[in-house]
Amino acid sequence: MTTATGRSAGTGADEKPEHSADRTRRFGPGTPLRAAAGFALAAIVLFAVAPLVLGDFRLNLLAKYLCLAIVAVGIGLAWGRGGMLALGQGVFFGLGGYAMAMHLKLADAGPGNLPDFMQLYGQIDKLPWWWEPFANPVFALAATVLLPVFVAFLLGSLVFRRRVRGAYFAILSQALAAALAIYLIGEQGTTGGTNGLTDIQGFFGFRLDDPLNQRAVYFIIAACLLLMLALVRQLMHSRYGELLVAVRDAEERVRFLGYDPANVKLVAYMVAAGMAGLAGALFVPAVGIISPALIGVVPSIEFVIGVALGGRATLIGPVLGAIAVAWAKTTLSEQFPAAWTYLQGLLFVIFLAFLPNGLASVAGLVRRRRPAPADRKAAQPKSVPLTAETGGAGQ
Amino acid sequence: MSTQKPAGLRIRDLRVVFDGFAAVDGVDIDVSPGDVRFIIGPNGAGKTTLVDAVTGLVKATGSAAFDGQELLGRKVHHITRLGIGRTFQTAAVFEELTVLQNLDIAAGTNRGLLTLLRRRKSVPDSVAQAMETIGLTSARDRLAGTLAHGQKQWLEIGMLLVQDAKLLLLDEPVAGMSQDERDTTGELLGMLSEDRTVVVIEHDMDFLRRYARTVTVMHAGRILSEGSVAEVQADLKVQEVYLGHAKATSQALVQEV
Numbered sequence: 212m213t214t215a216t217g218r219s220a221g222t223g224a225d226e227k228p229e230h231s232a233d234r235t236r237r238f239g240p241g242t243p244l245r246a247a248a249g250f251a252l253a254a255i256v257l258f259a260v261a262p263l264v265l266g267d268f269r270l271n272l273l274a275k276y277l278c279l280a281i282v283a284v285g286i287g288l289a290w291g292r293g294g295m296l297a298l299g300q301g302v303f304f305g306l307g308g309y310a311m312a313m314h315l316k317l318a319d320a321g322p323g324n325l326p327d328f329m330q331l332y333g334q335i336d337k338l339p340w341w342w343e344p345f346a347n348p349v350f351a352l353a354a355t356v357l358l359p360v361f362v363a364f365l366l367g368s369l370v371f372r373r374r375v376r377g378a379y380f381a382i383l384s385q386a387l388a389a390a391l392a393i394y395l396i397g398e399q400g401t402t403g404g405t406n407g408l409t410d411i412q413g414f415f416g417f418r419l420d421d422p423l424n425q426r427a428v429y430f431i432i433a434a435c436l437l438l439m440l441a442l443v444r445q446l447m448h449s450r451y452g453e454l455l456v457a458v459r460d461a462e463e464r465v466r467f468l469g470y471d472p473a474n475v476k477l478v479a480y481m482v483a484a485g486m487a488g489l490a491g492a493l494f495v496p497a498v499g500i501i502s503p504a505l506i507g508v509v510p511s512i513e514f515v516i517g518v519a520l521g522g523r524a525t526l527i528g529p530v531l532g533a534i535a536v537a538w539a540k541t542t543l544s545e546q547f548p549a550a551w552t553y554l555q556g557l558l559f560v561i562f563l564a565f566l567p568n569g570l571a572s573v574a575g576l577v578r579r580r581r582p583a584p585a586d587r588k589a590a591q592p593k594s595v596p597l598t599a600e601t602g603g604a605g606q
Numbered sequence: 607m608s609t610q611k612p613a614g615l616r617i618r619d620l621r622v623v624f625d626g627f628a629a630v631d632g633v634d635i636d637v638s639p640g641d642v643r644f645i646i647g648p649n650g651a652g653k654t655t656l657v658d659a660v661t662g663l664v665k666a667t668g669s670a671a672f673d674g675q676e677l678l679g680r681k682v683h684h685i686t687r688l689g690i691g692r693t694f695q696t697a698a699v700f701e702e703l704t705v706l707q708n709l710d711i712a713a714g715t716n717r718g719l720l721t722l723l724r725r726r727k728s729v730p731d732s733v734a735q736a737m738e739t740i741g742l743t744s745a746r747d748r749l750a751g752t753l754a755h756g757q758k759q760w761l762e763i764g765m766l767l768v769q770d771a772k773l774l775l776l777d778e779p780v781a782g783m784s785q786d787e788r789d790t791t792g793e794l795l796g797m798l799s800e801d802r803t804v805v806v807i808e809h810d811m812d813f814l815r816r817y818a819r820t821v822t823v824m825h826a827g828r829i830l831s832e833g834s835v836a837e838v839q840a841d842l843k844v845q846e847v848y849l850g851h852a853k854a855t856s857q858a859l860v861q862e863v
Contacts, residue, residue: 450714451722453707457700464698467661468769469686469715 246444249527250437257433267422274429274497276537277436278490283518283533284439284526285486290515291523292447293479294459295376299384300487300514302391303359305506307488309395310358311495312408313342314351319412322346327410328403339401348415352492359488360481367480371473376462385508392507407502414496428496435493436530439486444526446482455479487514513540516555520562522569531570614639614803615660615773619668622652622659629655630666631827637820642795642804644814647824648847653807654695656824657775661685661692672773687715691771695778697758701751705742705761708750709733712765732768739797740764741790756787763794774798776806780813792817823847 289295316326345351395402417424446452458465458472465472495501521532544551615637622630630652637643645653659666662682670677677685700708737743740760780788821838823831831841
C-alpha cells in the first residue's frame with residue numbers, strides 16, 4: 212500500500228519517488244499527471260493492443276476477466292480501504308447479472324411471449340409479476356446497478372449499525388451468497404434453476420453471435436472498467452477516502468470525532484455493490500449466461516482472492532489480481548482440471564503469508580531494497596495495512 | 607479559536623454498574639465554565655469510567671448535562687457534536703494517516719457530502735493553526751504512527767482544538783512523558799483552558815499542583831473530596847485513602863502540603 216503503487220494507477224511502471232518523504236505520504240494525493248498517463252496507457256492496452264493481438268476467442272475471455280476486474284475494483288475499496296471483507300459480492304454480481312439477463316431473455320422471446328425456459332418446465336402460462344418491469348430496457352439497465360446498491364443499503368444499514376464486523380461480517384456476506392444461489396436453484400420455473408438464464412441471443416437489438424458485436428461488448432466492458440477505476444481513484448484521494456481509512460483502522464476513535472462510522476462504511480459498501488452489479492450485467496452479454504454457480508460461495512471467494520493477490524488497498528492491484536487469477540484458472544484448469552483448486556488455495560496462503568499487500572507492493576519492496584536495506588526495514592511494518600480485525604478475517 | 611461562551615458540566619447521581627459492581631456509584635460533580643478540574647484517585651476509583659459515561663462509551667444512570675444539554679442516552683458521535691471532546695490513556699491517532707490528515711478529519715465533522723467527495727485543495731486555517739500550536743507543522747506529512755509518544759498525545763490535543771470542543775476530557779495526558787514533554791503539555795493545557803472547560807484525569811501530582819485550578823478526589827466510585835489543590839491536600843480523608851492504597855502517591859501528596 213504505497214502511494215507509489217496507488218499513484219501509478221494504470222501503469223504499474225517504474226516511476227521513482229521524488230524524495231524519501233514521499234514514502235510517508237502514502238495516502239497523499241497522487242499527481243494528476245501521472246494518473247492521466249496511467250489511464251492513457253491502460254486505454255491503449257485495452258482499446259488498441261488487446262484487440263489487435265488477441266483473436267476473437269481470447270478477446271472474449273478477456274472481456275469476461277475485465278468483468279471480474281470491475282467487481283475487484285469495488286472490493287478493493289470496501290476491503291482494502293474500508294476494512295470490510297466482502298466475501299459475498301456474488302450476491303450483487305448475481306442481482307446485476309439476472310436483471311440484465313431477464314431483460315435480454317424477454318427481448319429474445321419478443322413481446323407477449325414467455326422466455327423459452329418457462330415454456331419448457333415452468334408449467335406457467337403467465338409471466339410472473341416481478342419479471343414484467345424488466346421488459347422495459349431503461350428499468351432493467353437501471354436495476355442492474357440500483358438493485359444491488361439498494362440491497363447493500365438495507366444490509367449495510369442493519370449490519371454496520373449493530374457493529375457487526377471482521378470475520379462475522381465476512382461470514383454473513385458469505386451466507387447471503389449461498390442463500391441467493393440456493394433460492395435461485397429452488398425456483399426453477401421462474402429463474403431457470405441450476406441452469407440459470409442461458410442461450411441469450413441478442414443485446415439491445417444486436418446479435419451476440421456476431422464477432423463484431425462481441426468486440427463492441429468488449430469495448431463497452433473495457434470502458435466501464437476505466438470509468439470505475441476513475442471513480443474509485445477519486446474516492447480514494449478525496450477526504451472521504453481518508454475518513455474511510457480512519458474508520459478501517461480505528462472505528463471507535465472516529466466516533467469521538469463526531470462521525471457515525473456506519474455511514475462511512477455504508478457508502479463504500481454500496482459503491483462496491485453497485486460495481487459488482489454492473490459487472491454482473493456486463494458479464495451476461497460477454498458470456499451469454501448467468502447461473503447460480505456463477506454467483507454463489509465459490510465465485511464470491513474467487514473475487515476476493517484476486518483482490519488479495521493483486522493488493523487490496525491499491526487502485527490497480529485488484530484489477531491485475533482479478534485478471535491474473537481468472538487467466539490462471541482458465542489456462543491451468545484446461546490442462547490440470549483437478550489441480551487448480553489446490554493451487555488456488557496454495558496461492559492464497561502464500562500471498563497472505565509472504566506478500567500481504569499483494570503483487571502491487573512488489574515494486575515498492577524492490578525499490579526500497581535498492582537504496583538502503585536499513586531504510587526498508589524501518590518502513591516495512593508501516594506497509595502492512597492489516598489491522599487485527601481484517602487480518603483475522605482475511606484468513 | 608472558539609468564540610463561544612464557555613459553559614459548564616453538571617453531573618448528578620451518576621451510576622455505572624458492571625455486572626452488579628458499581629464502578630461509579632452516585633457521583634455529583636459541577637465543573638464551572640473555564641475551570642481546569644483535575645480528577646484524581648487510586649486505581650479503580652472510577653475516574654476513566656466516569657469520563658466513559660459522559661462521552662457515551664458506557665451506559666450510565668443519573669444525569670450528566672453540558673451547557674444545559676443532557677448527554678446520557680445519546681450516541682457517542684452525537685455527544686461529540688455537542689462539543690464534548692476527549693483523549694485516551696493510550697494515544698488514539700490514525701497511524702496510517704498523516705498528521706495533516708488526522709487533523710483534517712477532526713476538523714471536518716460538519717462537512718457536506720460534496721466537500722467530502724473532493725480532494726483537499728488547501729490546508730484549512732484551523733488545521734494550520736493547530737499544527738503550529740502543537741508544534742507539528744514540520745511533521746505535517748509524516749504518518750501519525752511514526753510520531754514519538756509525546757507527539758501523538760499532542761496530535762490528539764490538536765484534534766480536540768480543530769474539533770472546537772467546548773468541554774475537554776483528558777485521560778492521563780502526561781502519562782509516560784518526559785519532563786520537557788510534560789512542560790509543553792502543561793503550556794498547551796493553559797492555552798486550551800482559555801476559552802474551554804477542561805477536565806483532566808491524572809496521577810502525576812507535580813503536574814496537578816502546577817496546572818489544576820480545582821481538584822476532585824474519587825475513591826471506590828464515589829467523591830471523597832473536592833476543592834482547591836490546598837484544600838484537598840489538607841483533607842484527612844484523602845490522606846487516609848492514599849495511605850491505605852498507594853504509598854508513593856500519598857507521599858507525593860504529603861510533600862505538597
